[in-house]
Amino acid sequence: MSRALDILKDAGSVAFFALLIFAPFLGVQLGDNNAGNLTLGARPALLAGAVALVFGARVLMRLWQDHRPTTQAAKLSARLKPAGRFIAPALLVFALIMPLLPGVPAQYIDLGVLILTYIMLGWGLNIVVGLAGLLDLGYVAFYAVGAYSFALLAQDFNLSFWECLPLAGLLAACWGMFLGFPVLRLRGDYLAIVTLAFGEIIRLVITNWVSLTGGPNGITDIPNPSLFGLRFAMFPGPGTVAGVFHITPHPWQRIAFLYYIILGLALITNWVTLRLRKQPLGRAWEALREDEIACRALGINVRNTKLTAFAIGAMFGGFAGCFFATRDGFISPDSFTFMESATVLAIVVLGGAGSQLGIVLAACVMIGVPQMLQSLAIYRMLIFGIALVVIMIVRPRGFISERRPTISLGKAQAISADLISQGKG
């Protein structure tokens, strides 16, 4: 009996705080009257409803806490690990045949394209954050550099997607080096704020340099990628895919083509990362993440190691940006806000900072679910914010929270993700 009273008391105090928190926002409504002055309307019913909801949720949460099986969270990770061997190939096969399955609507393929773009961005950022342990809050800058390189090269020099793709990657890598130089000496949160500042600088320059980038209006009519010089057009004719292969043109063909391009790009990112981890450079990144001072003592060139991490991470960001520009055919500074950096970083961290498969799962959850909630309109981002907080509290170390260093002396010990931080190991 006292237990029930205890729960009610606790829920009551939580509800009281909820009342204080909701009162100025849900309890009242700012409005305008005809004279243009602000007015205030009361919404007691909404406020009462919200507070009652919090009260009920708190009671349920306490009851659930009493009956929860305690080891569940630890088990999930352990169960996922052996399953990972099968999940990864299964996901790959599914990704390869998904557009070809009969009855898959084009919008799902489009969603697949979007998710794959974020998987690729996640894998790219993972090189910087997960492998080299450098906290980068401005990754969107390289995404923007890639997108604008392609858009401008296509607009001013009539270059095609395939000619621009390597150039976009190269330019983004150069920017990665360029932005990497000043931050070499910085650690932890100083690094975070400077990378964030660089992301904002690039966005502000794009917005304000109207003569080059079109400013807030962006760039339109960015060309579509071609298949060995053949275009995807709505009508059959010479030089189009439909005309040469004698098939009926269909929008599906273009979307599926885009899907396979980004799938290929993402898989290249993954392959390069996995290969690099087996080579001196990747080993140096991992060592740098675990202990920077030890790295220096062992003669690892910390400067070059950090710069290559920035450059290679940025290069993949640039590829993804180039693809983004060709997919939408339109880019504007609005696509390259801090929100994008935050989303990609959230994907990396939720995936377990360092786990390639974890990033895939996190990208599906973070990008796929909000897209499904499209109909909820303005509540979508609210739910996104709540989800970020809740997922972090429930699984602070990400979906797949353990990984082994690629190489180690003696018995390889699994390292939990909490050791991944700047210069601490």
Place this chain on the structure above:
Amino acid sequence: MAYALQQLINGLTLGMIYGLIAVGYTMVYGIIGMINFAHGDVFMIGAFVGIISLTALTGITSVPLGLLAAFVLAAVFCGVYGFAIERVAYRPLRGSFRLAPLISAIGMSILLENYVQVSQGALERAIPNLIPGGFTLMDENGFVVQLSWMQISIVVVTLIVLAVFTYIVTKTPLGRAMRAVEQDAKMAALLGIDTNRTITLTFIIGSCLAAFAGVMFLLYYGVIDFYIGFNAGIKAFTAAVLGGIGSLPGAVLGGLLIGLIEAFWSGYATVAYKDVAVYSILAIVLMFMPSGLLGRHEVEKV
């Protein structure tokens, strides 16, 4: 000369507001070592509570009383928000790996922005200038240097708030506890300091400062929307880092510098690139002084 003086006045006023927010960032960073990304949104909440209280009290009380009420209400509600944010989003993650609270904070920031947008609408809300007038400092070939009562009030209120805050941090038992927890949380706990309570109070105090900054921002610019927290938050965090994160005088100094850079850049170069100037100067300062202007230089121990 006159033009420079005017920019100096504008810059200092703006810098005071940034400084107040930056103190909240730097306090939280000093005590638990995390970037409280939601702090800028607490500032926005403060501005909204301010506009709501001012609207509710219009016609009921005189302007000075209404302003006082707006400041007090904003501080109280923001204190509750700071308390709740720490409890819900950060405390469960304390001692976890360090990217976790960062992501949680970013989530909290998105949550607060959208909560205000959903509940109060995305429209910009405006109030008339409540402290009109001022006096002319100097008149140079027709260019009049104005020092408005609004700017004087902002500077005076900020100085009072900072004085009270400095007193709390340096002279009271709570301030001592805060500094002790900042230096070594485990040792402080062993010596009988309730670290959880101290951290909670740090959040509440930081949020109150952000509330004051929010109401002053509202009074100064007269226009707010749900998105003001992002920009102001980033600028204030930049200020905190510029001054040396963890250092309270550094935060105020950084805020003033950022305000001055913004004002002079807008006055003498292009308004469009004022934020670029702020961020570039941050990067340049950190290149040569990696721990900020007044930050402690960390000794690497092996």
